[in-house]
Amino acid sequence: MRRCKVLFIVIVLMLILGGCKYPTLEKAIAGTIPFEVEEVLHKTKSDGITIVLYTTNAEDAGEQEEKVLGVSFFEGNDEDGWKNDGPNGWEHAESETYSVYHENYTKYDEKGNVLKDIYVVFGEIKNNDIDRIEFANQDSEEYKKAKMIEKDGKRYYVGIGFRPQVRALNGNEEVIPQK
Numbered sequence: 001m002r003r004c005k006v007l008f009i010v011i012v013l014m015l016i017l018g019g020c021k022y023p024t025l026e027k028a029i030a031g032t033i034p035f036e037v038e039e040v041l042h043k044t045k046s047d048g049i050t051i052v053l054y055t056t057n058a059e060d061a062g063e064q065e066e067k068v069l070g071v072s073f074f075e076g077n078d079e080d081g082w083k084n085d086g087p088n089g090w091e092h093a094e095s096e097t098y099s100v101y102h103e104n105y106t107k108y109d110e111k112g113n114v115l116k117d118i119y120v121v122f123g124e125i126k127n128n129d130i131d132r133i134e135f136a137n138q139d140s141e142e143y144k145k146a147k148m149i150e151k152d153g154k155r156y157y158v159g160i161g162f163r164p165q166v167r168a169l170n171g172n173e174e175v176i177p178q179k
Helices: 002-018 025-032
Strands: 037-046 049-059 065-077 081-084 089-091 101-108 114-125 132-136 147-151 154-160 165-169
Touching: 025 037, 025 049, 025 065, 025 081, 037 065, 037 147, 037 154, 049 101, 049 114, 049 154, 065 101, 065 114, 089 101, 114 132, 114 165, 132 154
Parallel strands: none
Antiparallel strands: 037 049, 049 065, 065 081, 065 089, 101 114, 114 154, 132 165, 147 154
């Protein structure tokens, strides 16, 4: 009788733990992000984690829906399954030029040691004079070009760095301040 109980508990745990994975990234996005994903803007991999930048709708105090940006972190592949493994949040702030949002993904081992630390910077570009967005790690002046994304007449960007500082440049290499 005891063996049956142990076997039953093991089977239930396998089903529970196995049920956390999805066969495709698209199904994991649809099934695990706690907001209705309107559109996936960009997917990229960093240190074995797939980072998904998306838009969702948020209601403001006036009950109007507004498109906002979100980022989620997924672990896995199509063979072993996909699991949402990170914070699921969205960000929004009004800006005349461009917005800057930061999201951090940190994974620890059972002893509390950091296994992975991925810092994502992203936002929307509203000023048509902005030619590119660059970012540099904090305490560095070595800027890298952020990935620019155009969807439905809007422009977005995403970059991966440690607590990055962000700047926007026009075609003449002049910095455009964030307002």
